[in-house]
Amino acid sequence: MLTAYKRMGLIGFLVVALVVVCLVAAGKGQVPISPAEVAGSLLHRLGLHVGPLPSAVQGENALWLVRFPRVVLAVVVGASLGCAGALMQGVFGNPLAEPGVVGVSSGAAVGAAAAIVSGVTFLGAWTTAAAAFAGGIVTTFVVYAMSRAAGRTEVVTLVLTGVAVNATAGALLGLLMFRTDDDGVRAIAFWQLGSLAQATWAAVAVAGPCAIAGLLVAVALSRKLDLLALGERPAQHLGVDTERLRITAIVATALLTASAVAFTGIISFVGLIVPHLIRMVAGPGHRVLVPASALGGAVVVVTGDLIARTAIEYQELPLGVLTAVVGGPAFFWLLRRTRARAGGWG
Amino acid sequence: MKATGVSVSLGGRTVVSSVDLHASPGEIVALVGPNGAGKSTLLAALAGDLPFAGEISLRDKPLRSYRPVVLARQRAVLPQKAALSFPFTVGEVVRMGRAPWAGQPEAADDEDAVVEAMRLTETTGFAARPFPALSGGEQARVALARVLAQRTPLLLLDEPTAALDLRHQELVLSAARDRAAAGAAVVVVLHDLGLAAAYADRAYVLAGGEVRREGPPASIFTAELLSSVYQHEVEVLPHPRTGTPLVVPRR
Numbered sequence: 001m002l003t004a005y006k007r008m009g010l011i012g013f014l015v016v017a018l019v020v021v022c023l024v025a026a027g028k029g030q031v032p033i034s035p036a037e038v039a040g041s042l043l044h045r046l047g048l049h050v051g052p053l054p055s056a057v058q059g060e061n062a063l064w065l066v067r068f069p070r071v072v073l074a075v076v077v078g079a080s081l082g083c084a085g086a087l088m089q090g091v092f093g094n095p096l097a098e099p100g101v102v103g104v105s106s107g108a109a110v111g112a113a114a115a116i117v118s119g120v121t122f123l124g125a126w127t128t129a130a131a132a133f134a135g136g137i138v139t140t141f142v143v144y145a146m147s148r149a150a151g152r153t154e155v156v157t158l159v160l161t162g163v164a165v166n167a168t169a170g171a172l173l174g175l176l177m178f179r180t181d182d183d184g185v186r187a188i189a190f191w192q193l194g195s196l197a198q199a200t201w202a203a204v205a206v207a208g209p210c211a212i213a214g215l216l217v218a219v220a221l222s223r224k225l226d227l228l229a230l231g232e233r234p235a236q237h238l239g240v241d242t243e244r245l246r247i248t249a250i251v252a253t254a255l256l257t258a259s260a261v262a263f264t265g266i267i268s269f270v271g272l273i274v275p276h277l278i279r280m281v282a283g284p285g286h287r288v289l290v291p292a293s294a295l296g297g298a299v300v301v302v303t304g305d306l307i308a309r310t311a312i313e314y315q316e317l318p319l320g321v322l323t324a325v326v327g328g329p330a331f332f333w334l335l336r337r338t339r340a341r342a343g344g345w346g
Numbered sequence: 347m348k349a350t351g352v353s354v355s356l357g358g359r360t361v362v363s364s365v366d367l368h369a370s371p372g373e374i375v376a377l378v379g380p381n382g383a384g385k386s387t388l389l390a391a392l393a394g395d396l397p398f399a400g401e402i403s404l405r406d407k408p409l410r411s412y413r414p415v416v417l418a419r420q421r422a423v424l425p426q427k428a429a430l431s432f433p434f435t436v437g438e439v440v441r442m443g444r445a446p447w448a449g450q451p452e453a454a455d456d457e458d459a460v461v462e463a464m465r466l467t468e469t470t471g472f473a474a475r476p477f478p479a480l481s482g483g484e485q486a487r488v489a490l491a492r493v494l495a496q497r498t499p500l501l502l503l504d505e506p507t508a509a510l511d512l513r514h515q516e517l518v519l520s521a522a523r524d525r526a527a528a529g530a531a532v533v534v535v536l537h538d539l540g541l542a543a544a545y546a547d548r549a550y551v552l553a554g555g556e557v558r559r560e561g562p563p564a565s566i567f568t569a570e571l572l573s574s575v576y577q578h579e580v581e582v583l584p585h586p587r588t589g590t591p592l593v594v595p596r597r
Contacts (some may be wrong), residue, residue, distance in 0.1 A: 094431065226442065229431045229444055230428075231425070233395055238442060239445060239446040241415075
């Protein structure tokens with residue numbers, strides 16, 4: 001089976017790529033540390049006394065207090081976005097579905113912003129994530145209910161629903177900004193741009209478990225998502241409880257989006273572009289697509305964040321802006337291609 | 347499979363009203379009738395897709411009591427139109443037919459079932475091609491291969507011959523007859539009355555959501571009945587060699 005090797009090779013390649021970009025990303029910054037020293041520092045903490053330790057002054061602190069939480073959060077966010085994209089596309093039966101495009105990210109951001117502005121802390125550090133999850137799940141259900149007809153989602157309906165949802169969410173965010181003080185305005189503006197600058201271990205401790213739970217559910221659903229590609233009724237005829245699949249997938253999408261949005265704001269298009277590239281290499285089977293999209297998303301976000309904070313010295317580009325600069329044109333291209341293949345919008 | 351007094355309403359309109367139908371192992375049952383007669387709706391009700399009034403039982407158990415996956419090991423359904431959201435290859439699509447058997451002892455036959463189904467539908471040559479790249483008729487045969495690979499004792503086929511050329515129409519219905527000979531029950535919606543007459547053991551002639559006549563095609567396909575059902579004068583002639591009825595519209 002050549003294709004089986006190809007697929008395993010893809011997963012292996014993505015794992016290696018992720019490890020490499022993580023080591024490089026952790027080393028870059030105002031205190032430069034070589035990838036070997038980064039690996040050495042990690043291994044020493046794990047009790048394996050091999051490899052060099054950071055030679056720079058404050059190198060160890062820079063790594064463990066600033067860079068590692070940021071890189072790990074980038075991995076969590078990227079994996080969540082990539083996986084959420086693959087999952088949504090599978091459930092909607094449409095390769096253009098993505099949390100950012102259809103407005104689920106905005107919905108989650110409204111939830112998170114509402115929690116920040118109102119100052120509620122009923123769940124401690126988990127409050128923002130819980131509010132983002134609530135916002136995400138409501139939006140996903142709304143989009144799903146509005147954009148499906150006869151078991152399918154037409155591209156136009158989906159994208160237009162996204163426009164409407166994004167507009168509504170933007171209005172709610174605006175209202176929240178209007179109602180809050182200067183600090184609140186800055187906090188919400190940061191959400192809309194998307195950035196990993198606020199990464200801490202505490203954020204990782206909240207976003208990580210959400211992402212892992214969502215990923216595990218997505219992997220568990222992957223076989224059924226394959227069958228759903230045949231359409232809702234044929235999937236039922238093959239024994240899939242489509243109602244349950246749909247609800248589980250929506251909850252998992254909301255979990256993943258919440259973990260991506262809660263501490264970093266809206267980073268769009270990762271969930272659109274990554275699964276698309278994976279499909280071009282490994283085909284549409286979800287058993288490879290879901291884990292490979294998670295890995296690929298992590299690679300993209302870690303790399304993107306590295307560029308965002310090193311491209312301009314002593315300044316940081318918002319990551320969400322960077323992904324949109326690349327993702328926007330790619331979305332155009334995908335739209336045109338999908339349209340050409342379908343012979344119009346039908 | 348046995349249906350008693352089955353009625354289906356769609357959007358407030360009764361599309362199928364109090365239909366009695368049964369299909370036993372080893373026979374091909376054809377549902378025929380004009381457009382809008384309720385054939386596909388009746389088939390969808392038999393498949394468990396639509397809410398219905400009345401009783402449908404499969405192996406003496408009410409259809410409603412089946413869990414989806416258990417039902418999927420009993421009956422396979424060929425939809426009128428094959429669709430696919432992502433470009434899976436033909437081989438992958440046919441293999442999807444084996445999904446209900448995952449984790450069952452029958453999963454050992456997966457490879458066998460797929461190869462056989464593709465041979466019967468003459469789709470083996472396409473195995474590596476993406477499904478959306480095939481022509482309509484080829485897609486229809488692949489969809490049938492998926493349904494055959496499911497290896498269920500009941501087959502519900504909605505117009506399996508609609509997109510096919512003459513040779514492949516015969517191929518598909520021969521495959522259905524082989525399945526029936528092996529003990530399966532086949533319920534098939536057909537537009538071509540000649541095909542129905544040649545392959546079906548029994549036929550139900552539907553019109554306006556009701557069964558107008560039921561029985562072996564040779565005895566119920568009469569010019570009188572068909573002319574009234576289709577609202578067009580038809581002639582029914584016995585084939586000079588085989589004697590099966592040939593239905594010809596009067597022109």
